Amino acid sequence: THINAGNDPMLTIDEGESLTISTWVNYTTVSSQRVILSKNGSNNNNVFGSYTLWLNNGIPKFTISNEGGIPDWYVTASGQDVLGQNTWYFITGIIDFENLEIRLLVNGNTIDTQPWGGTIDNNEASNLLLGCHYKANFGQQYEYNLHGKIDDVGLWKRVLNQCEIVELYTAGMLAHTTQSADQLFANQTGATYQWLDCDNNNAPINGETNQFFAPDFSGNFAVEVSVNGCSAISDCMPFVYTGVEELPKKEKQVVKIIDFLGRETEFKANTPLIFIYEDGTSERIYRFEY
Numbered sequence: 311t312h313i314n315a316g317n318d319p320m321l322t323i324d325e326g327e328s329l330t331i332s333t334w335v336n337y338t339t340v341s342s343q344r345v346i347l348s349k350n351g352s353n354n355n356n357v358f359g360s361y362t363l364w365l366n367n368g369i370p371k372f373t374i375s376n377e378g379g380i381p382d383w384y385v386t387a388s389g390q391d392v393l394g395q396n397t398w399y400f401i402t403g404i405i406d407f408e409n410l411e412i413r414l415l416v417n418g419n420t421i422d423t424q425p426w427g428g429t430i431d432n433n434e435a436s437n438l439l440l441g442c443h444y445k446a447n448f449g450q451q452y453e454y455n456l457h458g459k460i461d462d463v464g465l466w467k468r469v470l471n472q473c474e475i476v477e478l479y480t481a482g483m484l485a486h487t488t489q490s491a492d493q494l495f496a497n498q499t500g501a502t503y504q505w506l507d508c509d510n511n512n513a514p515i516n517g518e519t520n521q522f523f524a525p526d527f528s529g530n531f532a533v534e535v536s537v538n539g540c541s542a543i544s545d546c547m548p549f550v551y552t553g554v555e556e557l558p559k560k561e562k563q564v565v566k567i568i569d570f571l572g573r574e575t576e577f578k579a580n581t582p583l584i585f586i587y588e589d590g591t592s593e594r595i596y597r598f599e600y
Contacts, residue, residue, distance in 0.1 A: 312442035312452055313460075321349060321438045321465065323361065323430055325377070329405040330470040331363065332478060334486050336398045337458030340368045345454040346401065347463065348443040351375045351431025358384055359443060360433035363403050364454070368392035368572070370421075372403035372414040377429035387414035387422040394572030394584070398461075398486035400479045405430070406469050416571070417498070418472075418479040418537075461486070473540035480535045480542035493524040494531060494547060495594055499582060501537035508532050508546035521582060525549050562587040 315321065323329045335346055344365045351360035358364075362373045370393060373386040393399050393416070402415040407428060414422045436444075440460055442452040462482055470478075480498060487497050496503055505518035508530035515523075515531075525531060530546040566586040569575050577583065577597075585593045 312455060313440040315438040315440055315463075317435070317437045320467065322434050323349075323405065323467070324434075325429055326407055327405075327467055328407045328469045329361065330402065330466045330468065330475075331361070331404075331464070332400065332402040332470075332475070333363070333463040334398050334400055334461040334482060335365075335393075335456075335458065336396065336461075336486075337365060337368070337393070337456060338395055339457035340392070340395065341457075342367060343454045344456045344458075345439075345441065345443040346456055346460060347438060347440050349433050349438045350436035350444055351433050357443075357445075359436070359439075360431045361403070361405065362443065363401060364443075365393070365456070368395070370399075370401050370414060370416055372412060374405060374412055374426060375431040376427060377431050380429065381427060385412060385424055385426050387412050387424045389414065389416060389421045391571045391573045394568055397572065397584075400482065400486070402470075402475055402478075404469055408469070415475060418476045472538065473542075476535070476537060476540040477542040480533075480544050482545065483535075484533065484544045484547040489547065489549075490594075491552075493522050494533070494549060495523075496521050496533045496535060496544070497582065497594075498535045498537060501535045503536075504534040506532045506534060506543065512543070525551055527551050562589060562591070564588075 346363040348359035348362040358373045358375055360375050364371050370389045371386050373384050400417050404413040410426050410428050412424050412426050441456045443454045445453050503519055505515045505523040506512045507515055528551045530548050532544045532546045534543045564585050565588050567575055568584050579597050583595050585595050
């Protein structure tokens with residue numbers, strides 16, 4: 311299954327132009343090559359499109375095809391860590407013509423930058439495909455289908471700056487995080503936080519400056535995040551306060567602990583972590599220690 315986004319001129323990147331493309335991704339199956347989005351170049355027999363955002367065994371990558379294969383056929387900015395399954399990530403690919411480089415960001419953080427020669431394979435005649443790549447030499451097949459979900463795809467024919475990317479990530483952060491019944495959670499790490507009451511003109515809620523927020527009344531809430539000199543406010547999130555504590559549950563066996571980049575780790579205090587249990591459920595844990 312895939313979506314054909316068509317061939318609007320806005321989607322075509324010519325030489326001398328820059329590009330920023332971003333999307334939320336939640337994948338379910340780890341395999342060798344899964345395409346998030348791809349726009350073919352002049353040769354639709356190539357393994358990659360003119361520009362391709364993809365996963366390789368769960369590792370995010372952003373690949374550009376050079377015109378005529380000079381000096382090489384492809385340039386790829388790549389992550390190093392496997393992204394966790396069944397978790398939303400905000401992935402951004404940038405073609406920066408002015409600085410002749412491409413960049414890959416995950417959750418607003420730059421994870422790789424690669425030099426680029428400034429040429430890109432002509433992509434004027436091809437469609438932008440979401441969730442797959444098209445290869446004509448295998449019987450006109452749509453290949454490398456993504457197993458998962460894509461949301462909020464955006465494309466700009468310019469380089470978005472760091473604060474603009476943080477603003478996009480923060481806006482969708484709460485909606486793309488599995489929230490518990492008794493608290494809200496902001497998954498931006500290394501930041502400062504201020505929770506806001508959306509029903510009171512985004513008024514700051516006194517004392518609520520942690521990554522977690524447990525409202526004691528029903529309403530709509532947002533969080534203002536400040537990181538690396540950038541500040542942004544999330545979309546509002548509805549919350550229903552029941553006033554009823556959950557009944558004690560039988561203690562579940564932890565089988566794995568991962569961080570928010572999906573890397574397996576040991577328990578660390580004062581660090582947001584995800585506990586994976588033997589019954590297949592998961593839980594975000596933050597233990598504060600002086």
